[in-house]
Amino acid sequence: MQGYRDDHLHLLACAAARRSVDVRAATSIADLLSMIGEAVQGRTAAADRDAWLRAWGYDDALLAERRHPTAAELDAVTRDVPTVLHHVTGHVAVVNTAAGHALGLTSGDVLVERQDLLAAVPRDDRSATVAGVTEVLADLVAAGITACTDATHTNDIGALELLAEAAAEVPSVKVTAMVGADRLDSLEDLDFGETVLSSGGAADAGAVRVGHAKVMPPHDDDSAIADLVAAARAHRFPVAVHVMDIDTLQATLDALEAHPPPPAGTATSEARRPMPDRTVPDRIEHCALALPEQLDRIARLGVAVVTQPSFVTRRAQKYREQLSPTEQAWLWPLASLLRRGIRVTLSSDAPTVPPDPAEWIEAATGRDIAPAERIDAETARRLCMEAGADR
Structure with missing residues (x-):
């Protein structure tokens, strides 16, 4: 039986979320601080009392105060325990003063797209991380998902090798992993579509397929998109661009027009083999907000869209x-994309939204906001099936 495919998720983030204090149920900052304070008080072992605390899952738009908590508020319940509180989207984090000092800040702060700083937060060792990803892949199997695409912009060859090690434990899930457009040099001679094997793995077990070059525009700076697309083209990679608003979509379409993929059968350097005859489309990830004329440009460029209908229902209050x-x-x-002949796949963006195709289908067919974008259940189910947008 053909399985479902989650064409956009983040496996390492899913594994990290499982090992974090879950604060998704918080409806106010008081709730949030209470959950974090209980986690701090619940630490009994001396080694745990001084270890970093990671919490995940709050959404400022859904808190009664409609704001992020402050470092001072975190300090009140965490004291000297270095604490990082991650937004449900993974793109924002709040750190307390102790964590801020450890990261080189003068105080705690709200960090937007600061992976350069957050990379210094202590992490689990490799074996624990692999075990966590293995658990996530097993959950995908339980949800009927037999293939997935990791769309993490910080992926490099090291991340792909780690994912391959986990995939060896759950071979029933086919894993594709994107690589950051600024990290393609780490692949050395590996090309798009080739495989990274786990240590000692066979071609049919523990293999991760190299996916698109992921383009994550720097916060409030869409001008970098064109350079990142150009870097991906120099490595002969199709791109997948993170797009959440109209301005970013405009800059993305301009960049794709300025830097089209090389024709099949050509090479951009002597060190690289010719492009395969089968052309794989570029991807727009999310496409959360788009003007009709921009959708027309997407169709003309032959770009695929990987979207997450659950966001419409889970964030309805915020959008209204x-x-x-x-x-x-x-x-x-959604319906507007399909009417234009644009290739579309549905996905979760897990851990932001659970990897549950039944939820995506329900959201795609019954959304209240922009009901003209609803599609029928059969079409929605087809958009969840295993053939992904990178095939």
């Missing part, structure tokens, strides 16, 4: 409060 009726009509397009 923060977006105008006109903007809501352009939110998370």
